Amino acid sequence: MDDRIHEHAETLVDWSARIESGDDVVLAVDDGAHDLAVATARVLGERDANLISLYQSGEISRAYLQGHGGEFDRDPEYQLELYENADSVLYLGGGRNTAATADVPGDRQNAYSRARQAIREARMDTDWVSTVHPTRSLAQQAGMSHPAYEEFVYDAVLRDWEELAEEMDTLKEILDDGSEARIVGEDTDLTMSIEGRTAVNSAASVAYDSHNLPSGEVFTAPASPEGYVTFDVPMTVRGKRVRDIRLEFEDGVVVDYNASMNEAVIGEILDTDDGAKRLGELGIGMNRGIDRPTDSILFDEKMAETIHLAVGRAYDACLPDGEEGNESAVHVDLITNMDDGSRLLVDGEVIQRDGRFRWEDGFQS
């Protein structure tokens, strides 16, 4: 077996999930993630953890949901107990077809989700971690050959996470202490309040309350944006390719928008509810293993030398006690490159220029 798969498993078990002897682990295996599951089982064995493996196949979900009449039992006890008694749930993503459930009617999927709220909450209450095995299907989605995609994923996953967590902590402190963040670049000049906010150091470990591997971003919940911003990293939103989205804010609300491709999708999103026209997140990508967009938000938003803003819902963890953050049914991340001479400023001081942070070699103040 490829050594990198074994290293991936060790990173997942030790750095991300912090598994210890006797931990009760649920391993949820996508139907293309077999090799990573085998490697992870080995490491879980070595840590003397307990193990049960679930088969998370999109094709099985599709068949079950299409067959079902639609009135789902609420949180079946036998499944609820499994998660309520588990310490960790490790999701090994990576199916054989990212569109495997494309023909399941949305209302069927929603009814199933609604019936499983307590199960979902029980899972979220564990030390869960979500990662992906680089399958051919995901390589295809990224528009990459399989070997090139494998290299891409392992570059993103097999970081020196301890070192990166320290670096991200430097940025977190700057944001936590700051009052105002500003992004300046080509057709971008946006100012946001970050007063009283707490940034999250998303270091791909439950010890940092960060549940994705890879991760590598620092994010906070900004308020009162003023100005305009252009998102030049192309992405797929609601199944449509969008490019060069430009948002203009006044008094914290989007007052104008346009895009060079599929502009209507952006309009739909902004029209969802009041909160959809406000910002929910300012995130700064810091994973230098991710060097290109692959049309997967799990990777794209962590890409070094990019910043993302989300319209919609804010994360509670970033908000001052007692403050209700931006509420919305949506949370859509949009990404802009910073390696094109753009600057990130906090309280007027340049923190990042042209993709380099001020503590990095090559930073020009």
Added chain:
Amino acid sequence: MDDRIHEHAETLVDWSARIESGDDVVLAVDDGAHDLAVATARVLGERDANLISLYQSGEISRAYLQGHGGEFDRDPEYQLELYENADSVLYLGGGRNTAATADVPGDRQNAYSRARQAIREARMDTDWVSTVHPTRSLAQQAGMSHPAYEEFVYDAVLRDWEELAEEMDTLKEILDDGSEARIVGEDTDLTMSIEGRTAVNSAASVAYDSHNLPSGEVFTAPASPEGYVTFDVPMTVRGKRVRDIRLEFEDGVVVDYNASMNEAVIGEILDTDDGAKRLGELGIGMNRGIDRPTDSILFDEKMAETIHLAVGRAYDACLPDGEEGNESAVHVDLITNMDDGSRLLVDGEVIQRDGRFRWEDGFQS
């Protein structure tokens, strides 16, 4: 998808497991049984059952057991609760390598088994059913091409089970009412007491307390065998190919044995304990979909026109109240063809001759 896979799933869910709306089902999927799992999920959906899928991969088990230090936690609660709260466990066998766990040390495997006794009992307390998907790996074990093996498996599984259950009931009644069974054939003349015994109609359904699909045998627990019997269906016992095993009984105990190949294996088995020299089972294969041995006891012992006897442990279900059956650490089935002019007699009356039962066309009394 092959229609036969869908019919297999329907047989499993409806005939074998008797799944009803709201049942809590655990689907345990071997790593080569994906297609049958998809078909089964569809039918479980159609029955409005609840579903969780486990991934039963031999390669994952091997990796976990090899990694583990060997001191396993006893019956981890989160797994125990899953089974204790489940109505049915459906095992979809069919891996990609029947030797996947061949290099796991036996004591590691035994320690793991011992630590999971309550989990095993909880599983056995459900309406569990075990079946197999015809994988290439199983075809190889059977010495057959994949398409030929698929045909073989579906012939065995897709029976008119209701009709077969009725036919088997006829034989069960004869055995239940009888006092003495006798098998006569070439180099075979064995008499056994079946007085007071209750035969099991193993009709591949939990409704018949029969948990394998396919099944198709009627079996009881004989006593006091006298005479000699030759088993001419070749099989693999403890990894060794054995042929033409001949056992001679006096006062209910094996007093002599020989075989034309790997005779020593038979000696080892008979030497296990006192019960290993006595009979635990008389079984009569009645599944006409199984027309050849494939070196898999799940199929071979159900083969029409064969009878099997097991040395070792007897099944409690066959015994009169208060009687302790034959106890042994082993239960080894040995099979003999009946289509070579052999006869099965109950209380002196010929029940089967040359593979035909007395209620079948072609039976010659």
